[in-house]
Amino acid sequence: MTTTAAAVAPKPTGSRTAALSFAGTLRSEWIKLRSLRSTVWCYGIVIAITVLFGILIAQTASATFASGGSLTQEDQQSYALLVSTLGIGFSQLVAAVLGVLVISGEYGTGMIRSTFTAVPKRLPALFAKAIVFGVVTFVVGLVSIFATALITAPMLPKSGITPDFGDSQFLLALVGGALYLALIGILSLAIGTIVRNSAGGIAASLGLVLVLPPVLQIIVAMTQAEWAQNLAMFLPDQAGGRLYAYAAEASVTGGVIVLDSLQGGLVMLAWVAVMFVIASVLLKRRDV
Amino acid sequence: MIEAQGLTKRYGAKTAVDGISFTARPGLVTGFLGPNGAGKSTTMRMIVGLDRPTAGAVTVNGKPYADHHSPLNEVGVLLDAKAVHTGRSALNHLLAIGATHGIGRKRVDEVIALTGLESVARKRVGGFSLGMGQRLGIATALLGDPATLILDEPVNGLDPEGVIWVRNLARFLAGEGRTVFLSSHLMSEMAQTADHIIVLGRGKVIADSPVADIIALSTGTAVRVRTPDAARFAELIATHGGSAKSTEHDLLVVNGMAAPQLGELASTSGVVLHELTPAVGSLEDAYLSLTQDDVEYHAGGMAAASASPTPSAAPAPASAAAAAPTTNGALR
Incomplete structure (x- = not known):
């Protein structure tokens, strides 16, 4: 112990070989993300849920459609897509929880002080976090959704469904599913940044995707109110859900708005952008 | 180099740091002392931009911390x-x-070896003891090979070996020309580690001096004199500008005269001395006397502070206090 500091590098004024950079900050966030067990577990669960739900519904489909007549190609594609993306309804909850934890875990443990000491301008750290987490979640989502599509494809023909992998609408919707997962995750990351607390952040985030939509549905069921239906359409889960709907088209029927894939995606992006601006302002202003 | 100017932090109605100004210089270990809640940690957080000052400013190596291109090379915290x-x-x-x-x-492997974390480097931090956590914190601070080190209570939770290690490390880093800014509530620790001490009380700087001066504050000018001829010697002292109080029949506590003068006086007047002891203060004494009623003191109020703590009844000028023989056993 008393041989102490011989190994401290010799230059008292600090060696200038290293410098803070955004690329370095991205690398830092990547190391952080992959070095926590909770991350690995959460992504494992996302993959498992997507694949298992896909297999489950592909198997039950044979019972549902075996005796039925022939389906149109569009119905077949739509159904094959449902098989591959059904798990998103559940895996989005995992993505949301993980998105909150990515930042609230730092506040909870005090790690955030180390992070902001290394990146004192703060916002680059938040952006790097969002980029790394968003990209990884997108890739995990993409892999799990495409894997599900490929695994379930041989199970479907006996139900009269033959997915056409050459259909660009079909492929776009599969990618859209992964995009939706990533955006829900980033939205939750922004919420976690605003709330700074794991329990509160998860509650707020799941409230938005899990609680609010059924509440609106109840209102719709009771009152048939158009505003409630339209509001529900613009919530992240429904608007974002248009990203992975097959050949989604926009319509306005009797005052009830339905978005197409692009519009839905833009509404989802708007949610992320607004939450992110709020998160950025608060992050910059608050003491840690 | 850390320079704070009128640094202030308020939380609502509570003022945690109240317009403090100080400088921590390269090549020195600057100690930052104060009771709990004095504002030490808040000040340190403001230095690296984690807390935003309500007023005032602080720079590190000439710039606000966040403006450096390579913050970890400038400051390790x-x-x-x-x-x-x-x-x-x-x-x-x-x-x-x-x-x-x-x-x-x-470099990561270097700081792990330097802080003795090799055996636990791959273990999760959640299972670390306080001492191990402290070593990891110091390893993180050293990562960028910084010119300035800010260590908040670095010996907290360390075993005696670790305490000595931190002490040597701080001295070594300052010896290399780095600025070391160190807070601690352990006065004895500070006496052995710091060159210069800033005492903080209720958010204000109540002393900012070299260690020896701080100790001198509590040393005062009192000298214990034991002599069988106490009554006569007391009169002699009075005629030579000192004041003596008798606490036992053969014991005097003398103020206003230093031990060498008293020894010479005794010699020239034929008084037999059995004991001649300058009252020695410790940093603990100095610290307690400075902070016990710190609301009375203000920045630069060292002369005022020197009046109260010692057995001395007559306030001595600060220069006299500093001149008192303090070296023997002062850094105990």
């Missing part, structure tokens, strides 16, 4: 041992923090 995600290993923590500045595995 240990704010508390808990600034680490408990689910990550020490190695991954250091790699992640280092990565922001392009600091790689080689």
Whole structure:
């Protein structure tokens, strides 16, 4: 112990070989993300849920459609897509929880002080976090959704469904599913940044995707109110859900708005952008 | 180099740091002392931009911390041992923090070896003892090979061996020409480590001096004199400008005259002395006397502070206090 500091590098004024950079900050966030067990577990669960739900519904489909007549190609594609993306309804909850934890875990443990000491301008750290987490979640989502599509494809023909992998609408919707997962995750990351607390952040985030939509549905069921239906359409889960709907088209029927894939995606992006601006302002202003 | 100017932090109605100004210089270990809640940690957080000052400013090596291109090369900071995600290993923590500045595995391994963390580097931080956490915090602070080190209570939770290690490390780093800014509530620790001490009380600087001067404050000018001829010697002292109080039949406590003068006086007047002892203060005494009623004192109020703590009844000028023989046993 008393041989102490011989190994401290010799230059008292600090060696200038290293410098803070955004690329370095991205690398830092990547190391952080992959070095926590909770991350690995959460992504494992996302993959498992997507694949298992896909297999489950592909198997039950044979019972549902075996005796039925022939389906149109569009119905077949739509159904094959449902098989591959059904798990998103559940895996989005995992993505949301993980998105909150990515930042609230730092506040909870005090790690955030180390992070902001290394990146004192703060916002680059938040952006790097969002980029790394968003990209990884997108890739995990993409892999799990495409894997599900490929695994379930041989199970479907006996139900009269033959997915056409050459259909660009079909492929776009599969990618859209992964995009939706990533955006829900980033939205939750922004919420976690605003709330700074794991329990509160998860509650707020799941409230938005899990609680609010059924509440609106109840209102719709009771009152048939158009505003409630339209509001529900613009919530992240429904608007974002248009990203992975097959050949989604926009319509306005009797005052009830339905978005197409692009519009839905833009509404989802708007949610992320607004939450992110709020998160950025608060992050910059608050003491840690 | 850390320079604070009128640094202030208020939380609502409570003022945690109240317009303090100080400088921590390169090549010195500057101690930052104060009771709990004095504002030490808040000040340190403001230095690295984690807390935003309500008023005033602080720069490190000439610039606000956040304006440096390579912050970790400028300042290494240990704010508390808990600034680490408990689910990550020490190695991954250091790699992640280092990565922001392009600091790689080689330097990470160096600081791990330097802080004695080799055996636990791959274990999750959640299972670390307080001492291990402290070592990891110091490793993080050293990562960027910084010119300025800020260590908040670095010996907290360390075993005696670790305390000596931190002391040597701080001295070594200052010896290399770095600025070392160190807070501690352990006065004896500070006496052995710091060159210069800033005492903070209720958010204000109540002393800012070299260690020896701070100790001199509590030493005062009192001298214990034991002589069988106490009554006569007391009169002699009075005629030579001192004042003597008798606490026992053969014991005097003398103020206003230093031990050498008293010895000469005794010799020339034929008084037999059995004991001649300058009252020696410790940093603890100085610290307690400075902070016990710190609301009375203000920045630069050292002369005022010197009046109250000692057995001396007559206020001595600060220069006289500093001149008192303080070296023997002062740094106990």
